[in-house]
Amino acid sequence: MFRLILLSLLVASLAVAQSKPLEIYWIDVEGGAATLIVTPGGQSLLADTGNPGNRDAQRIFDVASKTAGLKKIDYVLITHFHGDHVGGAPALAKLIPIDHFLDHGDSVEKDSGGGPVWQAYLAAAGTKRQTLKPGDKVPLKGIDIEIVSAAGHVLQMPMQGAGPNPLCATAQNKELDTSENAQSLGFVLAYSKFRFLSLGDLTWSKEMELACPTNKIGSVTIVQATHHGFYGGFSGAPALYEGVKPQVVIVNNGATKGLRAPAYDTIAKIPGLEAIWQVHLAVGADGGHNTDEKRIANSDRNDPGATLDAGHWIKASIASDGKYTITNTRNNYTETYRSR
Numbered sequence: 477m478f479r480l481i482l483l484s485l486l487v488a489s490l491a492v493a494q495s496k497p498l499e500i501y502w503i504d505v506e507g508g509a510a511t512l513i514v515t516p517g518g519q520s521l522l523a524d525t526g527n528p529g530n531r532d533a534q535r536i537f538d539v540a541s542k543t544a545g546l547k548k549i550d551y552v553l554i555t556h557f558h559g560d561h562v563g564g565a566p567a568l569a570k571l572i573p574i575d576h577f578l579d580h581g582d583s584v585e586k587d588s589g590g591g592p593v594w595q596a597y598l599a600a601a602g603t604k605r606q607t608l609k610p611g612d613k614v615p616l617k618g619i620d621i622e623i624v625s626a627a628g629h630v631l632q633m634p635m636q637g638a639g640p641n642p643l644c645a646t647a648q649n650k651e652l653d654t655s656e657n658a659q660s661l662g663f664v665l666a667y668s669k670f671r672f673l674s675l676g677d678l679t680w681s682k683e684m685e686l687a688c689p690t691n692k693i694g695s696v697t698i699v700q701a702t703h704h705g706f707y708g709g710f711s712g713a714p715a716l717y718e719g720v721k722p723q724v725v726i727v728n729n730g731a732t733k734g735l736r737a738p739a740y741d742t743i744a745k746i747p748g749l750e751a752i753w754q755v756h757l758a759v760g761a762d763g764g765h766n767t768d769e770k771r772i773a774n775s776d777r778n779d780p781g782a783t784l785d786a787g788h789w790i791k792a793s794i795a796s797d798g799k800y801t802i803t804n805t806r807n808n809y810t811e812t813y814r815s816r
Contacts, residue, residue: 498619498667498794500698503539504755504774504787505532507704507730508560511674512536513665514544516796519616521551523663523674528563528593535787536564537571548573551614553663555676556656557583559593566600577601578608580626580661590656608661618667624693625662625678630685635664637694644688647715653679657703657710664693669798669815671696673720677703680713687716695721697800697815698792701743704734705754712742721747723813724802726790727754731774734758737765751811753790753802770809 496516503510505526513521520540526532540546552574554562568574577600586594598605608614610631614621624631652658660676673696675683683702686692699717705727706712717725725743729735735758743752752767757775769775773788788806798815 500792501539502726502728502755502790503536504789507733509728510536515616515618517618519550520546522549523553524555524561525564525568527560530567532564533567536568551576551578553578555660557590557594558656562597563593566596569600577605580659581607584659585656620666621663623663627659631692634690634692635694638692641687641691641719643715643719649684650680652681658682668796670794672698674700675702679710683713683716687719691719693720698724701725701727704729706739706742707734712739718746723750725752729756731756731759740765773804773806
């Protein structure tokens with residue numbers, strides 16, 4: 477009898493876990509990046525930690541603990557060692573336990589201007605640090621996360637569903653970037669039919685290595701735009717983003733950092749794109765170069781200073797059948813899609 481009760485409880489708990497969605501939160505760190513992933517089983521990965529100081533760390537902690545109900549973060553993945561991506565790690569580590577820190581290896585800017593940020597990260601990570609390379613997996617149960625770029629290298633073997641890319645015939649390339657941006661630790665998350673591509677601030681020539689002559693990624697469901705919305709033209713190679721054919725692009729930008737008119741046009745031209753969502757209204761850009769205001773988490777065209785710093789975030793909730801809903805927490809506006 478006891479064994480039957482125990483088995484029933486186990487089956488019930490598994491059923492509850494399977495019924496929970498995968499959740500992704502794009503947290504507002506105003507021009508940096510912080511993407512929190514919570515699996516159906518309750519494990520977590522945070523990609524990047526925003527800027528130095530307490531503001532961004534507190535925003536991440538509030539979403540992680542109060543909204544997602546986390547008592548700890550299993551993995552913090554640092555895409556690269558620029559302050560707006562790794563700067564919040566020391567303060568966050570004081571607010572919530574972090575089990576593992578994942579990165580691409582030593583900073584290429586540790587002996588120049590990036591030294592203080594690098595040293596602060598090392599102190600926070602301590603012995604919990606692990607370096608990943610393309611092809612490595614992050615061991616989260618129920619989902620698949622594969623590293624596709626790291627330390628200036630990209631996947632050698634194409635992922636399942638990848639293949640020749642006809643866009644390469646006329647694609648433009650750019651000079652190799654030697655900064656931390658080109659070192660970015662990028663990954664693809666797969667859950668049922670849903671696939672999410674996040675590449676940090678990976679720059680143009682490295683994006684091209686993922687795209688040409690073979691599209692090594694295949695098609696994806698959601699793309700998080702690199703460099704806060706292809707900022708400055710340093711990233712956003714059309715051969716990659718038109719090749720992976722996302723349904724949705726998420727732009728974790730700041731009001732004055734990130735998305736601008738040429739970059740927005742690059743995103744908007746992606747074949748089959750259904751929606752663009754922005755963490756911030758791009759101030760100074762005309763209305764034709766921001767998405768529909770319903771999909772902007774921090775936005776007030778008439779009085780930008782009133783709500784641009786409110787810290788609203790965007791959330792995606794993904795069911796096991798590939799159906800997913802995106803929510804703007806500023807206005808609770810939602811849209812539901814089905815993974816192709």
